Amino acid sequence: MNRPDFEDLEIYKLAENLANVIWNIVKKWDNFAKDTVGKQIVRSADSICANIAEGRGRYNDRENRHFIKIARGSLYETISWLRLAYVRKLLQDEDVTNFKPILDKLLPKLNAYLKSIGNRN
Template sequence: MTHNKKNTDFKNLHVYQLSAELADLIWDIVREWDTFAKNTIGQQIVRSADSIGANIAEGCGRGSFQDNRRFVKIARGSLNETRHWLTRAAKRQLLTEEQINQIKPIVHELAPKLNAYLNSIGSQKSDD
């Protein structure tokens, strides 16, 4: 049995969908910031948020579960970096209370979902 179709269909993964939702929300928020904020925190937070989903997608396209796990770990690191930038943005009053309340539940759901996804990859058997 081959796992190729399952492994490359990243768009159907809930963890990927959450990461895309977070990245798009952050993009929409940062677009409204002034030039200085966009060029400093804005670029960093958009890159780190986009990197979460990009690494999930890249891992799914790799040939082995070991490679997939490595990219999910990178995605987890990108989520932590995004959290860092969100904290800085909030501290510097770049985020409204409403925006924080939109972002927070996604981040809180995404972190354990990434861990669960990583664990599920580790429990799968490769046919290689």
């Protein structure tokens, strides 16, 4: 079996990087923080990757767009959880420095990818 082509997508690489950065941050938290905010933020970040991959695997533009929209929703959810974690003092400035550049690239690239799927002939 060949390697799946979603792994070549820059948006997938960014999403995977974001998910792994978040994972490494959350695993340092205390049990209460992990069990509440931590599980939610890890799931939402992982969902971005999973939906990009699933959409790509559909080989159908309509379904791919659907899953990319879900990935975008998961990205927004992740941003919301990150904001809550920051306000609740679960994130250090160094943590923000690690994930913010990824977020700044991922959302516009995800939107551009979504638009490009709709414009293919």
